[in-house]
Amino acid sequence: xxxxxxxxxxxxxxxxxxxxxxxxxxxxxxxxxxxxxxxxxxxxxxxxxxxxxxxxxxxxxxxxxxxxxxxxxxxxxxxxxxxxxxxxxxxxxxxxxx
Numbered sequence: 001x002x003x004x005x006x007x008x009x010x011x012x013x014x015x016x017x018x019x020x021x022x023x024x025x026x027x028x029x030x031x032x033x034x035x036x037x038x039x040x041x042x043x044x045x046x047x048x049x050x051x052x053x054x055x056x057x058x059x060x061x062x063x064x065x066x067x068x069x070x071x072x073x074x075x076x077x078x079x080x081x082x083x084x085x086x087x088x089x090x091x092x093x094x095x096x097x098x
Contacts, residue, residue, distance in 0.1 A: 005065055013057030017050070052091040059087035 063083050069076060 005061060008064075009058045009061040011057075012061050013053045016053045016056055020049070020053070056087055056091040059083060059090075063087075 063080060066079075
């Protein structure tokens with residue numbers, strides 16, 4: 001994994017955190033404060049949110065870096081599906097756990 005990979009992974013992580021903040025604080029901020037059972041991300045478990053963003057950014061950058069290979073398409077599709085499923089559910093599990 002070269003230097004460009006890590007720069008792209010850091011950019012994906014940062015973009016994910018900025019978009020989460022924009023969505024939950026700016027667009028949904030008023031709605032979330034009216035609901036007593038919901039909490040905003042600023043009051044949330046930040047270490048888990050950052051870990052989920054790191055996992056998501058690194059994982060999908062890795063998937064993108066793999067690209068389309070010369071191997072059989074079924075194996076590539078299964079690898080992509082498995083990696084995407086683990087990353088998506090892993091990131092969601094980290095942010096949903098309190």
